[in-house]
Amino acid sequence: MIKYLFAKEKDIPGGTAAIFFSFSAIMWFIIGTGIGSFNAAKLAFPDWFTHLYALQFGHMRQVHVHAVIFGWIVGAFAASAMYVVPQLGNTKLWSEKLGVWNCMLWNVGLALGLATLWFGMTSGREYSDFIWPIDLFIALAMVLPLFINIFMSIVTRRTQGIYTTNWFFAGSFFMLIIVFLIGNAPEFFHLTGLNEAYMTWWFAHNVLGLLITPVAAAITYYIVPKVTGNPLYSHRVGHLHFWSIVVFYSTPAAHHLMSSPLPEWLKSFASVEGVLILVPAVAYVCNILLTMQGKWAMFVENVEIKYTITGVLLATPLNMQGGFQQTRAINWYVHGTGWIVAHAHLALLGFSTFAEAAAVYYGIQTIARRKLYSLSLANFHFWMLLIGFSLYWVSMTIAGLIQGAGKIYEVPYMDIVIAEHPYMIVRWLGGTMVFLGNFVWLYNMYMTVKVGEKLPEGLQPQDIAYAR
């Protein structure tokens, strides 16, 4: 990587930035899930590993969250965008060098940010925990170059129209900058009270709604037609998806604070808008699943489609939960329980991670022009991820329902903790499976780049058979 930082633009092979981003994203995924697994162990067995004070739960929880969100999720988005956008535009990345620098600054900034959080330097606001100097660094040195690179690659494309995937890439990275700067404004300008609390959740909501969900969807809009060879079922439904994301997904931030004393009109408005999130959600899922017509055998036979469609199928319960759990009728029962933790992992570890894993699998093969090293290892990784995630999701959902019942019947809190104990153990096992599976993945990807079968000229990875 170092040698490309100071190389001339023309000397840097196409796809370098995407490869760097892919591998650093996998690394952060391993680090993030490793910390997550450790945290889960602490919740199941609090006196395990007693004297490692450096790994206190209260310090490590936010390190897990941000390593996974910024390192893995957004890192893999960057990796995907950096090879998908040029391919869709029949062109090269606007600046491969900027991409390489972007990846370097990304890793440095994130490492710095996580170190400060670990050290206890925090703004004390969930999801915008980073202290404001780090926030500024993220916005200006990490996200802004990414947006410029992607946007300029779209502008300098050599095709006529702009495909659905690219609407989302361009729109979402642009909105991320705005969301990030406005969402962290309470720190820059020292806003206080409920304004600060509301803006904290405005940020948390929009970082998911305007970045993670739409970009994960954008990836599947690319992978499914590309790998199956089917055209996208409906461009128009794609329009509906895009515009309803912008209109409906950007407004319900207050539904995260349904039990706090915010103005009632705001909570009611957010709740109604929150149900309307089902519009883009249903449009999207139908569009992708209908694109699969006649190619469902690939769901079993092809690794990328297996990951992508699993992600899309997981988006169905995700959206149904998301649309309804924030209404007053349901929120009072599940608010602040493990149910929400399960839902958050369904969005990030379920839907997004599966979609992105597909993009990384496919991207590394197409950029390196080599076929996947091992189908068996990829399948092993798939099942570790899916079973691990399912254990996590089911156990936390049950724990959340127990907690909700305990909450509304005002059961002594200790009894709830005791009742949740078995589910805390299962969640730890599930998280650990995900963590361990990722090592296999890293090995498989490394071997693909090194010794994978070379793709013949003019063929794509899905066109030739798996070697092992």
Added chain:
Amino acid sequence: MGFREYRVGSILFGVALSSSMVITMYMPSLDISGVSSTATALEKQLTYGRNSGFTYGDLFLHGADKPVKVILKKNPVTGAKMDETAAYVFTAGTSFPSGLKHDNILGEKVQALSVSMGKMDQAAEATGGVFLVSSKVTNGVETPYVEFATATRGWGVDATLNAASETILAGAGKTMFVREGCWWCHTLLPEQTHDWQSFGRPPVLGDFNGESPTTFGSDRKAPDLLHVASRNSSVEWMTLHFFNPRLVQPHSIMPRYDYLWGPKDKAGNDIDLAKWDEEFVAYRDGESVYPPEVPEYADDSEIRYLMDFVMNLK
């Protein structure tokens, strides 16, 4: 580009996103900013100071740059006995909370009273001073306001600290609460729909003015703490529980906070956590009858700050 549809699309995108921001950011902020402070909000601001997260005054979150809450039983100037009064002492240079610095935080009426009755406008960060939360009844409506006691009653910083019958470092404690991530599991938000019996009165709209960060939390893996000291006022129980929750609550999953005791206990003796743990394991496994003694914490230890914060949550 060069396509008309993309120009139209970009404009529509801008319109959609901006109107969404107007509805979800501008309109709520107008509404929330118009809310008048309750006495709780005034107390919280004067107890916690400017900011409990990362700030210039406290880069590493050690609890620096914080006011001191004191309980007075006698008048600091005359020495005459008086009813128990909470006063908030800002030593010279301590940062003021937003409500003391900006005139749009406390709410119109509270702000006007704090200036006319409380002489709040005479206070300055450079010289510090002593504050009280007072209230005035007009037409049967009680309005709280901030009273700058250094101007209204002549209470100096040193005199007030010397006259204090109790010193509560809850401001520094809230920094510990933020730094140690207590709020990842303990909410400070009893919910409106239930929780009244177990956790007490939910906060109301004006309870948060000027507080930053609010840290009322989103994920409850443990009991709500907003009124914890009203439920359990035993300092002894809390001390044991902080040192090792399993001493008093065998099924608790809370981490130990024994490292907040620092290197020395109250008497100045070294604290040996490894040895303590050995003895605790022996006790837990039934090899010894009594658990090891929990050391008494020093007055300037971080656990003291945190204890003061928690015991101040009433």
